[in-house]
Amino acid sequence: MLFMGILQMAGVGVILPFVSLLSDPTKIQDNAVLEWLYGALGFASTDSFLIFIGSILLFVLVASNAVTALTIWLMTRFSWSVQKRISTRLLNGYLHQPYETFLNRNSADTGKNILIESQQFANGVLMPALKSLAFGITATMIVGFLFWLEPILAMVVTLIFGLAYLLVYLTVRRALLRIGRARMSANTKRFQAVSEAFGSVKEVKVMGREAHFLQRYEPAAGVFAQSMATSQVLGQVPRYAIEGLGFGVVMGSMLFLLASGNGLQSALPLASAFVVAGYRLLPALQNVYQGFAQWRFNQSVLDTLQKDLAAHEPPAQAGKTEGAERFEVKAEGSQGRQKALLFEKAIELRGVTYSYPMADAPSLDNVSLTIPRNSFVALTGATGAGKTTLADIILGLLDPSSGELVVDGTVVTPLNRAEWQSQLGYVPQDIYLTDSTIGSNIAYGLAEGDIDLRAVERAARIANIHDFILDKLPNGYDTVVGERGVRLSGGQRQRIGIARALYHDPAIIVLDEATSALDNETERRIVDELDAMRGGRTLIVIAHRLTTVQKCHEVFVLDNGRIAASGPYSQLVAQSTEFRKLAQADLSADGQ
Numbered sequence: 001m002l003f004m005g006i007l008q009m010a011g012v013g014v015i016l017p018f019v020s021l022l023s024d025p026t027k028i029q030d031n032a033v034l035e036w037l038y039g040a041l042g043f044a045s046t047d048s049f050l051i052f053i054g055s056i057l058l059f060v061l062v063a064s065n066a067v068t069a070l071t072i073w074l075m076t077r078f079s080w081s082v083q084k085r086i087s088t089r090l091l092n093g094y095l096h097q098p099y100e101t102f103l104n105r106n107s108a109d110t111g112k113n114i115l116i117e118s119q120q121f122a123n124g125v126l127m128p129a130l131k132s133l134a135f136g137i138t139a140t141m142i143v144g145f146l147f148w149l150e151p152i153l154a155m156v157v158t159l160i161f162g163l164a165y166l167l168v169y170l171t172v173r174r175a176l177l178r179i180g181r182a183r184m185s186a187n188t189k190r191f192q193a194v195s196e197a198f199g200s201v202k203e204v205k206v207m208g209r210e211a212h213f214l215q216r217y218e219p220a221a222g223v224f225a226q227s228m229a230t231s232q233v234l235g236q237v238p239r240y241a242i243e244g245l246g247f248g249v250v251m252g253s254m255l256f257l258l259a260s261g262n263g264l265q266s267a268l269p270l271a272s273a274f275v276v277a278g279y280r281l282l283p284a285l286q287n288v289y290q291g292f293a294q295w296r297f298n299q300s301v302l303d304t305l306q307k308d309l310a311a312h313e314p315p316a317q318a319g320k321t322e323g324a325e326r327f328e329v330k331a332e333g334s335q336g337r338q339k340a341l342l343f344e345k346a347i348e349l350r351g352v353t354y355s356y357p358m359a360d361a362p363s364l365d366n367v368s369l370t371i372p373r374n375s376f377v378a379l380t381g382a383t384g385a386g387k388t389t390l391a392d393i394i395l396g397l398l399d400p401s402s403g404e405l406v407v408d409g410t411v412v413t414p415l416n417r418a419e420w421q422s423q424l425g426y427v428p429q430d431i432y433l434t435d436s437t438i439g440s441n442i443a444y445g446l447a448e449g450d451i452d453l454r455a456v457e458r459a460a461r462i463a464n465i466h467d468f469i470l471d472k473l474p475n476g477y478d479t480v481v482g483e484r485g486v487r488l489s490g491g492q493r494q495r496i497g498i499a500r501a502l503y504h505d506p507a508i509i510v511l512d513e514a515t516s517a518l519d520n521e522t523e524r525r526i527v528d529e530l531d532a533m534r535g536g537r538t539l540i541v542i543a544h545r546l547t548t549v550q551k552c553h554e555v556f557v558l559d560n561g562r563i564a565a566s567g568p569y570s571q572l573v574a575q576s577t578e579f580r581k582l583a584q585a586d587l588s589a590d591g592q
Ligand SMILES: Nc1ncnc2c1ncn2[C@@H]1O[C@H](COP(=O)(O)OP(=O)(O)OP(=O)(O)O)[C@@H](O)[C@H]1O
Pocket: 103, 356, 357, 359, 363, 381, 382, 383, 384, 385, 386, 387, 388, 389, 390, 544
């Protein structure tokens, strides 16, 4: 940046002797340096000496432009590398947040911050700040040179341009902050409209709600476009007015020099220096102004990213995999700092109460239960009774507000949670399949080279989907399933989900029974198969239908966040009115 400033100033400095010589070549003899140069380099005529000085001027101007270009190139690369680092840190930070954080955060907003706002930071905050600095140095050097040349004139020129830009900035700064905030909020709304529309594209099509999402998108896109355009106009347009002013100042300066009585001939070199200075100084000042204007416009981006980066401080360096962290936790455990958490006997919930953030009432209220190893249990109850919340506590996704999750006598804490979770397999209601091969969907989240194909096949066999993959899919395990697995049926997707849960050979499988994708019969078959192939695993099913729980060792009936009854199916049918009510409701739903 300094070098850029020096060269830009030199470009302005060399113009003065050059124009001076052009207007009066006899001046070579008046200047000791020029005279020495003339003699030392053996010039025979003033014309060839003029060409020589002209070439130096040209070289300095070209070099200063080249250095400016190089500086901008380096600054641009730096800004984008910072964008990469910030966006990676944000993703890392967001991903490592406790599950509870995601319950209160809009995923479109998170995605927008990672992808767009980090970019806005690089382009709209960092790059302008660097440009302001670089061109600020240049402007200072040029101004310094002008002061050395002609202090009064330089002061007038600097004051006029400096004040003009300052005045413009002070006038537009409030507006810039306001439209910057409007841009940020419109951008969130744009992202939400798009992500919600495509996230529920089936419902959108069936219910014919395309227009609704367009109506949500369009005004937000309008505000976004308008605020971007206004900020760019406010950043660029003053330049043209100030250039006009600059032209007026040059003309005025020449008249001033003429009027000072030295004549045009003597005024010309100085005037040329001021013209070149203006040619360099104005863009430099424009860049400084634009930097401040953009910074102001993007103040809200800066505030948001700062807040999110501080609040979502990643626990580990970006790029470190969850697996690696889990391994570390295990290693820590094996060194005795943290008691190893191997599940061999039982999972216990001791007086667990859980309230969602900002909820009025607890969703789980003093729940205590024991799930022995190698058992098949079901969590059931009416809708909203707390089944999913209870499963999320067991999965280590939610921390009890009070009470404890205990595994073989060891309380699960943030320190040993990863080790606990590495023994769990989870099958959600809606299986999210990525747009990649069946194989990589089963070995979820692993690089191609890290996938254990034998483990994939073993898991697929247990999930009863191996034959289908081999016989019906064109490329077997290498068949690409399409985004969200659109090329598979609900049952097939769920079996892939089960195979995914089984890939790591977990000791416990938690299956959230699909309420919509599958019919009763298919669901029962899947649960029965899973039970038959448990092979020593503990199976916990969140049962929305009682047809699937008949073979359970123990059924826990939840009601309003409490365990209303528990026991084997036949015992509950005989003894629990709660359970009979549920069974009745189930039967009537089946009959419909
Ligand atoms: N993120 C949340 N914030 C606040 N309250 C929540 C949240 N998620 C669930 N709840 C509330 O907690 C209670 C239990 O919900 P939960 O999802 O555990 O029920 P469930 O038995 O799994 O229901 P379903 O069978 O309908 O899936 C409900 O009253 C629900 O409204």
